[in-house]
Amino acid sequence: MVDKKRNDEVDPTDDVPTDPVVEDSSVDDDTIDDEALADDFIDVGDADEVPEELREDRPDPAAVPKTGLVSEFHDLSASQAAYLVAHRETSSVSRSPLFYVTSLLLGVAVIAAMIIGFQQAGAGPGEGEGSDTLAIVGVPQEQVDAFSQQLGLPAVAVEDQAAGEALLRSGEAGAVYVLDPTGMQPASLLALNRDPEAILDKLNQPVPVDYLEQPAVAPVLGDPVAWGLGIVVALAGLTLGAALYQNLRTEKRNRLAEVIASTIPARSSAWGRVYGLSLLSLTFTLIAAGVLLVGLSIGQQTTIAMALLPVLGWFALIALMTVFIILSAHLWVATSASRRVRRIGYAAVVLLTVAGVLAPLVLRTQETVMLWLSYTPFTAPVAMPMRYLAGQAEWWEGLASAGASAVVGVIVFWLASAAYQRTLLRGAGRSGRKAKAGVAAKSGSTAKNDSTAKSDSTSKRSPAKSKA
Incomplete structure (x- = not known):
């Protein structure tokens, strides 16, 4: 063999190593000392030695608050998801100018009702004042x-x-x-x-x-108070219902509903919206009750103020259930895919709310009618307090009225949440009906068959023309 670079002859045995590696048979792989390898590895269990970029910051599940604010670490439960939606709805509505304007109008209306009541009481004895004997x-x-x-x-x-x-x-x-x-x-x-x-x-x-009996309020003062309670229910239900309706339509228009549905269950989202705004309606009740009691105390009408306390308590409970019904109805209306159905449904909800407030005020002299109205939703928050003001109702009747409104509210919310879930997850055509792709496919296949038949007929005619 000749080396081409040096033109020298090379012995073939030069490439063979003269000192081969001799393995030590005394060393066994199974007997390697663990302490010898300990210096070559890092104990990842020690958090102090792990780099900051490689650490996993996961909280203790037992220490996680039940608020859903740590959703990036674990899946949300139904209550936590509802809390997130309720917090979002109440925060956006309570910061809106409409909420502040409504609260201001409510306070002014209560003050005006007190002034009218004091003027009527000072004008002389009226109906129900009793004899001066x-x-x-x-x-x-x-x-x-x-x-x-x-x-x-x-x-x-x-x-x-x-x-x-x-x-x-x-x-x-x-x-x-x-x-x-x-x-x-x-x-x-x-x-x-x-x-x-x-x-x-x-x-x-x-x-x-x-x-002899539970202290009642004279009709000359009770009627303005009843008007004030009706205004509270109407403003709370219609204002918060309009905000709920507008938020749902905005999310649908901007495709935010799909984003929310990808992280939060539809039924939890519906429940969070309704119950969050229902609790926010208590703000209007507290504002009205506070202004009324302070005004009566300033006017040295402490007896009337004490007589109104149980009435206001029953009103707050029944009004909360009624507002829940109104908000559930707004949710149901907002889920419709047809604009005409939404307009008709929204007008119907507004009409029921206003009629429920005015009916007891107009029919207050009919005792039998007032008895039925005090157990009917939409009219109960005004009719039942009026019966308490007149001393015509027992203590348990307010609880029964609130229970009847709660049952109706659960039914309306169940229907509304089902419609909301169906519209959001399945997709709906006009009037909430499921879109059918079979009609389009059938029409497409029919058109294709027609075009094929037409081309075949044209191809059959062409040879005849060529022969001619």
Whole structure:
């Protein structure tokens, strides 16, 4: 063999290594010392030695708050997803100018209702004020006549307190003047369910008043209060319902609904919208109740304020259920694919809300009608407080009315959420009906067959023309 570079002859055995590698048979792979390899590896279990870029920052599942704000670490539950949607809806609505304007109008309306009520109460005794006759217990008629001439108001003598209570319930007397037989205790005044203002003004000294029934509010003050409660329900339901409707249409127009549906279940999204705005409606109730109670306290009408407290409590509960129904109806209407159906449905919801507020105010003199209206949704938040103001309802009737409204609200929300889920996930054509691709495919195949037949007929005619 000749080396071409040096033109020298090369021995073929030169490439063979003279010192071959000799393996140490004494070393076994299975007996390698682990301590010898420990220096060549990094313990990834020690977080201090792992680089910052390679660390995994995962919270302890037991320490995760139940708010859904850590959704990037784990899947959301139904309640957490609903909370996220509710927080988003309430934040956007509460920061809108419409919310502030509505709150301001509500406060002004309550103040106007109080002014009208005070003016009507100061104009003179009206309907339901009761008689200004004073029944005196245990005093001869001669002394009663002298007492009547001295005070300048009519007075009658009764044998005992039971006879005086009978006169109170029949309306023949406005109050019963009860004297202590021993003379050790001061005299007291017994009234039916409100302070006898005409009699108290004639007495020379303040007398404590006891009531036979739960204190009620006079009609001259109760009617403006009822109008104020109706305004609260109408403004809360229509304002928040309009905001819910507008948000849904905006998300549908901007394709945000699909983005939300990809991360949050449709039913949780619907529940979060409705219950979040329902709780926000309590803000209007608190504003109205606060302005009313403060105004009555400033006007030194603490008795009326105390009588209104249970009425306002039942109103808040029933109004919350009614607003839930109104918002569920707005959700149902907003999911329709037809613009005409949406317009008709929205107008129907507004009409039901306004009619439910006005019906008890117009029919307040019909006791039987008011009984039925107090258990009917849309009319219950105004009718039931009016019955409490008049002292015609038992304590459990408010709970029954709220329960009836809650049942109707659950049914309406179930229908609305089903429509929302069907429209959002399955896709819907006009009027919410499922789009059918079979018609288009059939028409396409028919057109294709027609074109094929036409081309075949043309090809058959062409040879005939060529022969001609």
